[in-house]
Amino acid sequence: MFSPNLNDKFWYRDVSKENQTATAITEIDLFRVADFYSNGDYEAAKQILTDLRENTKNNRTHEIILIDSLLQCTKEGGLCQSETDYCLRLLSEYESLLVDFGDQVQFLRTKASILAKFDKNIEFRNTMALLCHLCGSFDNWQLFESGAKFFNDVELGFVKEKLEKKLKKIEEEEQYLAGKLQQDDIDSILSSFNSNKDVISPESATSFVFRAHDIISFGKLRGLFSWRMRSVALSLLVLLGAAQASILLPYHMPDELIQLMAFREQPQNAAISVCNDIQFNYCQTHFNQFFGMDDSISWRNGSYIFNTVQNYLMMNVTELVKVCNTRTQFYQCLGSSYYPCMNLYTLLNKPQPDFSNTFDYVRTFRGLEWMCVGGFSEVVAQWSCLATFPTTKAYQNCIGNFNQTVSAANFCPAVAQTGVCLNDAYNAACGPAGAGYFGCENFRITFDNSCWGLRCMVDSQ
Helix, strand or coil, X not given: CCCCCCCCXXXXXXXXXXCCCHXXXXXXXXXXXXXXXXXXXXXXXXXXXXXXXXXXXXXXXXXXXXXXXXXXXXHHCCCCHHHHHHHHHHHHHHHHCCCCHHHHHHHHHXXXXXXXXXXXXXXXXXXXXXXXXXXXXXXXXXXXXXXXHHCCHHHHHHHHHXXXXXXXXXXHHHHHHHHHHHXXXXXXXXXXXXXXXXXXXXXXXXXXXXXXXHHHCHHHHHXXXXXXXXXXXXXXXXXXXXXXXXXXXXXXXXHHHHHHHHHHCCCCCHHHCCCCHHHHHHHHHHHHHHHCCCCCCCHHHXXXXXXXXXXXXXXXXHHHHHHXXXXXXXXXXXXXXXXXXXXXXXXXXXXXXXXXXXXXXXXXXXXXXXXXXXXXXXXXXXXXXXXXXXXXXXXXXXXXXXXXXXXXXXHHHHHHHHHHHHHHHHXXXXXXXXXXXXXXXXXXXXXXXXCCCCCCCCCCC
8 A cells, every 4th residue: 555645636756665565656657647748748648658667678568658658748749759769669679569459549549640740742641541441430630630631522532521420320320329327228238248258359459548557557447448338338239249250261160070080180190290299388378479379378279369469461462461470470480390299180189179179270270271361362352352252142152051061971071072062152253263262161171181182273264
C-alpha cells in the first residue's frame, strides 16, 4: 500500500518514493505522467516515460505501451525538425516490436496521427487505407479528419458517407439493445458476450487516449467502456454464426480417422526418426514469441496455435510473409527433427495426447509448408480470393461431401476426390489454373504421409 492518504484526489503528486516497492514506484510515475498529460505539460510527461522505458527494454508489451505514450505526448506539442526525427525514430522502433493484431491497429492509429502533422501525403493515405482495411471501426475512419488537407472534396465526401453509415449502424444497435433492456434480456446478452470473449472482432477494437495510464488503471476505466461492449454485443453474436475467411483450410476430423492417419504415418525407420523433446520445446518457444503466445503453448494446444496462425495469415500479405519467415526459422531450428516432430504417430504416442489438438497442430505446419514454399507465389498473387474462398458454398459443399463419405475403408480415395472437387471450385472462383492447384494441394498436404502417392494436377487451361 502507498503511505499517503489515497482519498486525496492528487495524492501521487507529492508522495515520497522511499520505501516503496518497484511496482508502486512505477504506478506513481504513471499517475504523474497522466496528470502532466491532462494538464498539457507534455515535456514533463515525456521525461518520465523516457526514464521508465530504460527499465523495460526486455519487456516487449511494456515498451510498446511506453513508446505509444511518448508519441501521444509528442503529437500534442510542436514538431520542429528534431521532434520530427524523434517521432520517426520512435515509429520505427514501435513497428519492430509489433506482434499481435491489437498492437498493429494501435500502431497505425498513432502513426496516422503523427503523419497528419507532417507533409507526408502518400504515407498518411497508405497508413489510413491499411488501418481501415484491418479495422474499419467508426473511431478509425474518424482519423481521416486529421489529414483532411491531403484529400479533395470528393474523397472527403466518401469518408463522410462512410462515417454516417457507421454512425447509423451504431445507433441501430443501441436502439436494438435498448429494446432488449426493456425486455429484461440484458443478462442473456452480456452472458453471450462473455462466453465468447476470446473472439476478436475488428469492429470492436477500442482505442485508448493514453495507453500507459490506461493499462495501470484498467479496472477503474471498465465502466467507461461498458456502453461500447453493449453496442458490439449484437455484432459479435452475428459474427459467431458467420463463415470465416481462411488460408489454412477449416474442417473437422473425427478421432477414429486421426488415429488411422497416425497408424499410416508410423515411421519405417525409428533409428533416424527421432523427435528430441528438449529441442522441440526450445524451437516451439521461439516460434511462439512472434505470435505473442506463452512459452507453455505446445503441440498439446494445437487448435489454439492453428487459430492464432490463421488470424495472422488473414491480416494481409505482409503478415503472411512474416509468418512464412517464422515458419522457416522453426524448420531450421529443428533441422533433421522437423519431420519426425510433425508426425501424428510420433505425437500421439506421447503421454495423454488429445487427438483434435494434435491433428490441428500437425496440419498447421503442413499447411504452412505448402503455402510458404510450393504455393507461395500463388497465395501472394491471389491472397484475397484464396483467403475468402472457404466462406463460399462451393468450398462447404466439397468439405461437406468429404465429411459425409470419408471412412477407414475409403480414406485416401475420399481425400483424392475432395482434392479434385477443390481444384475445380478454386479454379471457378479465382482462376487461372494455378488457383485450383493451390486449393487441391492446400488440402492434400495434410494427408501427405498417410495417403502415399496422391498428387494434385495443374490444369492445362
